[in-house]
Amino acid sequence: MATAAATVTGAALTATAVTFARAVVTPRRHKPDDLEVLQVGPHRVVLSATADTVVPGRYGVWTDGGRGHFRVGDVLETGRDRVTRALLGVDAGVPVPGAGRWNQYYYAGDPAVALGLAHEDVLVPGDVGALPCWSVPGPAQGASDTWAVLVHGRGATREEALRAVPVLHAVGLPCLVPAYRNDADAPGAQPGVYGLGDTEWRDVEAVARYALERGARRLLLVGWSMGGAIVLQFVARSDLAGHAAALVLDGPVVDWFDVLDHQARQAGVPVRLGRFGLHLLGHPLGRRLVGVPGPVDLRAMDWVRRAEELHLPALLLHSDADDYVPSGPSQRLAQARPDLITYVASSTARHTKEWNVDPQGWESAVREFVTATLEAAA
Template identity: 30%
Template sequence: MRTDDGIPVEAVYEPCTADVGAAAETSSDRAAIVIAHGFTGSVDRPAVRRAAGVFARHAAVITFSFRGHGASGGRSTVGDREVLDLAAAVRWARALGHRRVVTVGFSMGGSVVLRHGALYTAPTASGTAAAEAAGRAGQDEAGAPAHADAVVAVSAPARWYYRGTAPMRRLHWLVTRPTGRLVGRYGFGTRIDRKEWNPVPLSPVEAAGLIAPAPLLIVHGDQDPYFPLDHPRMLADAAGDGGELWLEHGMGHAENAADESLLGRIGDWATAP
């Protein structure tokens, strides 16, 4: 795929593995789930492949590597320009004929699906707010087919620049220091942009309040070492009646901590009528 700002992004499409049933059923009758991985992840990481395998029992699946990750081009902006990568993946799903597309993001990917859900609205959206959001995201005001019909954010932060836990302090060192970026490149295979955000993107908690009428599911572990429980609660409060919150007992962080049972429940939610 290629993004609106010209970055090549590696991506994989997997058809649904469930029994199709009626012979007349086509790909457009099945949902597609687009997976947005966490920071330092990629399309071929075992946890991403495990999630894709479980989700494929429910829907077609698109996995991709964010810019600066895996075989994709560009440099990671740690959640800012990555919204364009996700938009390209959603457009691809719709170009393949899928009428319903659900985005599922983990950690950094969770913040990206929240912002994407707020900035890329359905073609029926109208009014000044929708036009402004479309312009900010690089989407034409007529409504390009890059919107999500439902959004799932797993282990997502609520606010930027959070340093309240040791893992997040280490992550900020990785992103902001030259030595850290070398570790990111050679230790984690992640090429990180050295430029600071300008302007600072819409925060996840602000985005959560703008996703409705598309449904939003927020999933978070009560043993998450990166983001404590005030993060998912802030997101759920911002989403109001349009959001649903699952606090998972004993779960750690993101795709590495999401077991098959949880992934199956997310797949059920994503494909429910």
Template identity: 30%
Template sequence: MIRSIAVGTAVVAGTVLAAHTALAAYVARRLVAPRAPKVFAPVFIEGDTVSVPVVDDSREPGVYGLRFDDGLHLPVGDVVRVDRDRVIRRILVRPQGLADGEATAAWTSQNIGAPEDVGPTRHVAVALRRGGTAEAWEIGDRERAAGRWTIHVHGLRSSRNGALRSAPATTDAGWMSLVVSYAGDEECAPADALPSSLGTREWRDVDDAIAYAVASGAREIVLVAWSMGGTIAMLALEQSPHREAIVGLVLVAPALDWPRVVDNAVVSAHLPRTVAAASMRVLGSRLGARALGLVEAVDAHALTWVGDSRPGPGVPTLIVHSRVDPVVPFSGSAAFVERHPDAELVAFDATGHCNEANQEPERFHDTIAGWLGDRRWVGDRAGAGGFDGLSHLGSHGGRCVVEDP
């Protein structure tokens, strides 16, 4: 009797363990999976409005875009009304030749159609140490910038078009803008479209972009990084041979604490919290990495800058982040700023992840442009991380926080 109970318990425990391991592998795969193909659907254009299918994103307030199957971009604004399974939104700028009627397009948060809409643009190819090149946009006037460059780094399952949203602010502030691509994003050749390494591999391509900027005359570089781009920026600061040229960071909804991000994803999926730790063990093992198609194992536990395990940025940092971000918890940015006195946090209330620029575009622009423009930058990174200009911030126990006015 006792033996049969023990055997039965072992079978149940084994089944539970197998199910738990399968869940952990599933979460790990979802974390690093390449971006799914864009979903194109019928849209209907009538005058100054366009009707799109009802999905969560298409009902969000703010400024977004539609990318047609022929590559044309249509910026759309506020919701006019919702009719059953359709959302009718205002067209902001109607391209010449776009006729009324049905078309096929994909919804996107990319509200800027092309880099030329931001400023004078050069399409460049950044040489990579791993071989080949990465496409980039160089926007602005080098002479006017006088050696001041910003490098815009997109996040996981995104592209240069997503990071383009921060370029108007930095370009208007008088800095060059280099908007880059990197390993694993949607612009890579199919043979290189591997799962993400959460920044541990991708940062090297961004470092090559930093080298390109330095060779092109950049003396002071600010990394403008979105979501996982925040991880990339921090790794570049730690390991780049050009890190002395980096004088500041602008981070948008940054992933600065991957254990927190993974835990949030698991809880949001209504899975046991233990699955989060197990999924990170999968990522960190050679066997798990091989099964996921990763080039190398990823120690997600170590990818945190909110505790004492890694050094801080050592340069002035601006964080723009929504309090209600469902993907990268705002609490991670708050914890980062609590620890690092050179950091300033500007809180938004945008719904969705990385929608700060979409839902409050003017405030987003002015926050970044003002932060760059209000400071007296110096190239030797003396004093408070490389410039004079922290004195206007409100300090709370070593924390600089800017709240909504």
């Protein structure tokens, strides 16, 4: 009887660990509305108060199932269940009371629509198929032979990278903004799950090859969240890594164990059980339960442990208020490599929203780092 009970308990615990691990690697295709537009005026909008809508900064709101979009700025008033913000612009549709979804990217659309910058929609050949990519040329005068490759985070879209394009364009860099495997607008890689950077770096390699074949000599790699993990794997594993000149990392995942321990606590899963799920990702048999095509080695993506292997200058921006990827590992990595890493801390922004809270400060830090680093490497 006791043996049977223990077997049932063990099976239940394993199922919980598998469910947690599957959630980590499975793309979320449907993102539900998460706020209410309560009132709309000529220069202000009243939204339901949520953890996101009360934070200072610039953001966007999708409405009408994603067909409408408007942008908001300063918090003007707050109440128990509502927040009034400045209405900065309407990009699509007509804002009216109803359901909406928060847009941390601020911008919506492609570079031409969102930024007024000419771009070309290109398809980059990759090993899983053709990868959609926005190609934004540098300015006509002073274009650089260093190209920027901008890599969005887990479950995000290419729009996440739009916030960085204007400042990089202003310093003369052509920009490539690719989708990668298992994005909604990119080829799927069987069985349709994330590799947490362990597989996606090959798509960055394909984009790097595309840039080098078209005149780039050096590459600036920019990554948000899991995008940071992806570009770090590129510089560690790609034959083209020698062309990388520098990194810009915003809220990056530099230690998956720390991130996923945090996620387990938030989900009410015991950390030890969450760790068992992560162990399954790397186990030759356990990974089949999770559904990943090959073992995922999270230790190989622990850059706090691998700090001495870094060889490129990096700008690392991370908020202590990050609710998804805690800033502790980024701080420890910066402390381990002060010779290479310029660390910019903040205290208000939620995950990868450092630009939103302080766009001038974010752009100034990026401009100064990129200009100084590329001049030193010239």
